[in-house]
Amino acid sequence: MFIGIAAALLAGTMLGLYALPGKYTSDFEEENKWSLFFILTMFVVPLISTFALMKGVGSIYSGIDSGILITMIVSSFLWGVGVMMWGKAIDHIGLSLGFSLFIGTVILVGSILPLGIAISKGQSLPSTPAMIAILSGIAIVLFGVLSNGRAGLAREADEVALKAAEGSDADDESSKPKSYALGILIAVFGGLLATGFNVAYTYGAGPLGDAVEANGNPGWMTAMAVMLPVFLSGGVVMTFYFLFQLSKRQVWGNFKTPSFGKNFVLIFIMAFFHYAASAMYAFAADSLGANGPVVVYAIFNTTCLVVAVVSGILTGEWAKASPAARRWLYTGLACMVVGVLVLAFGQTLDQKPVETAANVSIQSDLINSGI
Template structure:
């Protein structure tokens, strides 16, 4: 159990920190940073990890039904757009808000979707106690998302007031045009909605790929890697075309020739490794914790990720110019999201059967976060 809990903590920490190295790149435009990141995290790292760690890779994918594969590809395109928007949101509103709003939206949608699917298919809903707990958790997370949105708008107003005061004093120095927090908040929320395409891909692909993974002598947790490869490759294709256009449109190709490229590459590779490895570590943790693994890891992973992202944003000075009111909204949002995640996890345990399916099913709950 200790190994599983430790792995869940590491996974949440890696996802919470994955974007932090990007704050220290130099001489790169946003398009340079994120295009290199997506090439590494969507193509290089997944292919390298899968071919190195998984046995019988060709056999695992050769038997998958073409209809399932097509569904995975289409939903992965949506997920790719969502993750791309996540990166844009972080550039607009910082780590703290970018993470909490994006992941909060994913948790909300990921918790509501199963209920909607059950209703549409005429399937029984969870028991009354479980349903009450789940709906309560959803409401608390929603409060957290709204609180963080309020924190972002309050912080924007604080920074605008400080800038106006500096201009009135005749500082005279030119500064970059401030980015709209309202736009950044919208990008994060819409990106979170689109990122739930990962859930769809995983729901359709985990079963057949999970059986093939185990049949070829691999541990069950590697199902996550088997599903992630086509998902990342498909999502990466969307991002490749987008950034090729952006780099050309903004004439940013020359920025790759900077003397700081080596340092930037290392920083961005760390981002890519953390981003991908968090999912594999999540699956490993769920596998190690047995029957209660999905629920326990879901709570630990999301809570750790949110706390680490918000704290790292604060420590790197994102909220230096924010008023106490804006910070209170941020802390309230974080508290609500953590409380909501724990409530959702508790609700899921109320109807949990003694036995659970392999970890393939377990990973669906959290991997939609773009991990």
């Protein structure tokens, strides 16, 4: 049990910190930083990890139905756009808001989606106590997302007022803060699109899981088997987007900076943390047995949210914000943490077979990550 809980804490910490090294790159524009990050996290790290850790990779993928693969690829394109928007949101509104709004949206949709699927297929819904807990958790998380949005707008107003008081040149592009309203919109819409991973997992986890175990791999590696085509497909979208952006902004030359070596190391750490958080999540859920997915769901999401918000505060993102803006931020964080715990509790009220519980939890929550 200790190993599983430690793995869940580590997974949440890695995801909460994954974007932090990007604050310390030098001579890179956003396009340079994120294009290199997505090449590493979508192609390099998944390919190396999969072939280094998983047995029979060729056999696992050769037997998958083409219809399932196409569905996974299409939904992965949407996920890729969502994760790309997450990066843009972080640049607009910082780690604290970027994480809490994006992941809060994913948690909301990931909790509502299974209910909608059950209704559309005529399946039985959770019991009344479980439904009450789930809906209560959704409402609390939603209030947390709205509170964080309010915190972002309040922080923007504070920064604008401070600049006006200091007599900053309003026409100086470098002195203009990025629109928080736009950043909030990007984070929320990116979170909606990122649930494309859930769709890919729903369709691919069954056949790939069977193939993974048939080739002598542990069950948690099903997550890695699903992640490879998802990451590769999503990476194609990001590659074309950033090729266009690098050319449009004419910032290809920034890669020639003397700081490239340092930047590469920092961005590789980002890529490793981003990918490893999802794999570690799956390992933790598998390690804790029947209730593992539910326990890990709560630990992973609360750890990720707290770490991201605290790291943003420690790096000065809220140094110019008023006490009122910070109260909205803390209220939003508290609501999302409580909401996640209530959702996890609701999942424990209806006992399900181990395999079913694990599949439902991971498909809904693995990429809360983002993942």
